[in-house]
Amino acid sequence: MLKIENLTKTFGNHQALDHISTTFPENKTTVIVGPSGSGKSTLLRSLNFLEKPESGHYHFDDLDIDLSKPVSSSTILNIRRQTEMVFQGYNLFPHLSVIKNVMEGPIYVLHKDRATAKKEAAELLAKVGLAEKADVYPAQLSGGQAQRVAIARSLAMHPEYIFLDEPTSALDPELELEVLKVLLQIAKEKQSMIIVTHNLAFAKQVADKIIFVEDGKILFDGSEPDFFGTDNQRILDFISAMTFSDLEE
Amino acid sequence: MWHIIQSSTPQLLAAGFKYTIPIAIISFIIGLVIALITALVRLSSKKGFFYILKAIFRFYVWLFRSTPLLVQLFIVYFGLPYLKIQGIFPNGIQLNPVIAGIITFSLNTGAYCSETIRASILSIPEGQWEAAYSIGMTKTVVLRRIILPQAIRISLPPLANSFISLVKDTSLAASITIVEMFEVSQQIAAQNYQPLVMYSLVAVYYAIFCTVLTWLQGYLEKVTSRYVTTSAE
Numbered sequence: 001m002l003k004i005e006n007l008t009k010t011f012g013n014h015q016a017l018d019h020i021s022t023t024f025p026e027n028k029t030t031v032i033v034g035p036s037g038s039g040k041s042t043l044l045r046s047l048n049f050l051e052k053p054e055s056g057h058y059h060f061d062d063l064d065i066d067l068s069k070p071v072s073s074s075t076i077l078n079i080r081r082q083t084e085m086v087f088q089g090y091n092l093f094p095h096l097s098v099i100k101n102v103m104e105g106p107i108y109v110l111h112k113d114r115a116t117a118k119k120e121a122a123e124l125l126a127k128v129g130l131a132e133k134a135d136v137y138p139a140q141l142s143g144g145q146a147q148r149v150a151i152a153r154s155l156a157m158h159p160e161y162i163f164l165d166e167p168t169s170a171l172d173p174e175l176e177l178e179v180l181k182v183l184l185q186i187a188k189e190k191q192s193m194i195i196v197t198h199n200l201a202f203a204k205q206v207a208d209k210i211i212f213v214e215d216g217k218i219l220f221d222g223s224e225p226d227f228f229g230t231d232n233q234r235i236l237d238f239i240s241a242m243t244f245s246d247l248e249e
Numbered sequence: 250m251w252h253i254i255q256s257s258t259p260q261l262l263a264a265g266f267k268y269t270i271p272i273a274i275i276s277f278i279i280g281l282v283i284a285l286i287t288a289l290v291r292l293s294s295k296k297g298f299f300y301i302l303k304a305i306f307r308f309y310v311w312l313f314r315s316t317p318l319l320v321q322l323f324i325v326y327f328g329l330p331y332l333k334i335q336g337i338f339p340n341g342i343q344l345n346p347v348i349a350g351i352i353t354f355s356l357n358t359g360a361y362c363s364e365t366i367r368a369s370i371l372s373i374p375e376g377q378w379e380a381a382y383s384i385g386m387t388k389t390v391v392l393r394r395i396i397l398p399q400a401i402r403i404s405l406p407p408l409a410n411s412f413i414s415l416v417k418d419t420s421l422a423a424s425i426t427i428v429e430m431f432e433v434s435q436q437i438a439a440q441n442y443q444p445l446v447m448y449s450l451v452a453v454y455y456a457i458f459c460t461v462l463t464w465l466q467g468y469l470e471k472v473t474s475r476y477v478t479t480s481a482e
């Protein structure tokens with residue numbers, strides 16, 4: 001279970017996260033929504049210490065970290081081994097073939113033997129529909145394929161949580177669909193996920209819990225039906241802007 | 250003229266294979282090791298002791314890039330014998346000319362190559378570090394498995410440039426009594442009074458060595474760039 005309390009992060013004199021407290025339930029999908037620049041990426045990146053918040057508390061299973069103190073690199077490694085990040089820009093390793101991208105973590109972090117890692121990687125590639133792409137280099141993939149490889153790469157670590165930062169924002173709708181289908185499948189298998197997305201139709205389908213962030217603060221933190229059934233005007237405006245429902249008026 | 254070429258070629262090539270090429274290759278390999286260490290230390294974000302180490306390496310790079318190679322050779326070969334330190338080097342540091350040459354060439358090319366390697370590491374997108382860190386890799390593993398393999402491809406053309414420069418610069422070793430290819434051409438020219446022919450001939454041999462290196466560079470670039478192809482499926 002992942003839980004944060006009063007998480008604060010400042011860039012220069014800009015407070016990107018302002019005392020954020022919430023929990024990310026296990027085996028569930030939490031979706032983070034909110035306008036651009038509201039702090040969604042910073043929040044997600046703070047969860048695996050790609051950003052270091054300057055204060056607050058971080059609870060992960062039996063770890064309890066006071067963020068106002070320096071965090072040891074072994075603690076950070078330990079957390080990163082159990083959480084995976086999927087980026088908007090995929091960030092595949094361009095010098096490694098697709099299957100080697102997926103095998104890299106299991107071999108060099110989990111120290112699995114090559115044969116086991118390869119067998120698992122092949123299974124994961126089949127799962128995301130890319131078995132036949134195992135031996136090509138990332139440069140030869142479409143965006144949708146690249147993101148599915150990135151998802152397979154994160155699954156190969158058997159993480160407790162997968163964090164996805166706008167995983168489909170760089171994709172055409174058609175390619176987006178193939179990635180969303182994979183994510184829905186993974187969610188169904190009870191993989192704990194935290195997804196930042198602008199796609200509210202997808203959020204509605206996949207989310208167990210929704211967090212709405214604005215100006216570094218949480219404006220809504222609750223279930224998916226409660227979010228879409230809200231009477232908070234700010235959130236209603238956001239939903240209608242995101243779903244273009246105002247265009248018809 | 251054909252006769253002069255024919256009679257001097259064996260001597261020139263012998264010097265080339267005995268001194269020019271081995272000195273260039275050995276110095277470049279040592280230089281690359283120095284360069285990699287220098288680049289990694291200078292890029293390290295560690296504090297404390299590393300801060301001093303970084304300053305030392307920065308000074309080293311500055312020193313060797315801001316002074317002429319010929320002067321460096323003279324200091325190491327002719328100057329160090331006068332560096333007399335009680336208890337450690339009471340008689341100064343007397344080096345065999347080939348050793349002095351290799352030390353100087355290694356340090357010189359190491360300084361230049363360290364800047365090449367440092368720049369190529371810095372040119373790898375931040376996202377590569379982040380993706381590797383997210384998997385749980387330590388910094389050492391990220392460097393070894395993800396960053397350096399990509400950085401090497403990028404630094405290959407400038408490193409090949411440095412190597413080719415080094416091959417030509419070994420001709421300066423003539424001035425510290427090494428009988429390498431250029432020195433032999435000078436000796437022959439002094440005997441047969443044909444400086445134009447002799448120096449042109451030795452120029453041709455340097456050019457041939459460097460052309461072979463350029464081919465080798467092309468081959469290495471092709472091998473290391475296989476993954477960059479964006480060919481459609």
Ligand SMILES: Nc1ncnc2c1ncn2[C@@H]1O[C@H](COP(=O)(O)OP(=O)(O)O)[C@@H](O)[C@H]1O
Pocket residue numbers: 011012014016034035036037038039040041042043
């Ligand atoms: N590395 C950084 N340096 C300075 N400001 C940053 C940095 N990262 C994010 N910010 C700022 O923090 C705020 C939140 O950014 P971000 O978390 O990326 O928002 P979102 O993902 O919701 O669009 C923005 O105002 C952004 O400009």
Ligand SMILES: [Mg+2]
Pocket residue numbers: 040041042165166
């Ligand atoms: Mg963002």
